[in-house]
Amino acid sequence: MAAVFVDWLMHLFALDLGFFIDLVMNNLFWIFGFYAAGYLFTGGKHPIRNGIIYVLLVVVSMDMFGLVKFSIYTAGGLGLLYMLRVPLLLFLEKGKGTSKYIPLAWVLSFFFTIAVVAFMV
Incomplete structure (x- = not known):
């Protein structure tokens, strides 16, 4: 590939x-x-x-x-991704002046989850 x-x-x-x-x-x-x-x-x-x-x-x-x-698209990987991403994005959305960092937080939370799942394998 x-x-x-x-x-x-x-x-x-x-x-x-x-x-x-x-x-x-x-x-x-x-x-x-x-x-x-x-x-x-x-x-x-x-x-x-x-x-x-x-x-x-x-x-x-x-x-x-x-x-x-390997993939994070398993039950544990998706659970970790969503449990990390939802509070982070809600915090950035509600904070003053932090909404401009939402796309960056979206991407970084994804790569952080990949790193966690990679070390758990």
Whole structure:
């Protein structure tokens, strides 16, 4: 299985504009889906930025799970992820000036859960 994120980075550093045009034109459904997710999950604030964060989260997690041959999508892993993420996101949502860190907290809680599950295996 090819590492998608690393492949994207190689094309980015090579300034391969044709690759990214082809990627966008062949995946319009997913682009609009992640844009919609970025819009809906954050109340319309910065949907492009948040959509890109969600895309990177999916792509990096696909590559990581392919390399290490385990997944957090088990009962214990999902339970830990949600028990960590819900209070953290509620705290950031209710705090003054902390709502701008919600996408970062979303991603970091995911990678923290991966690290915990990896050391438990």
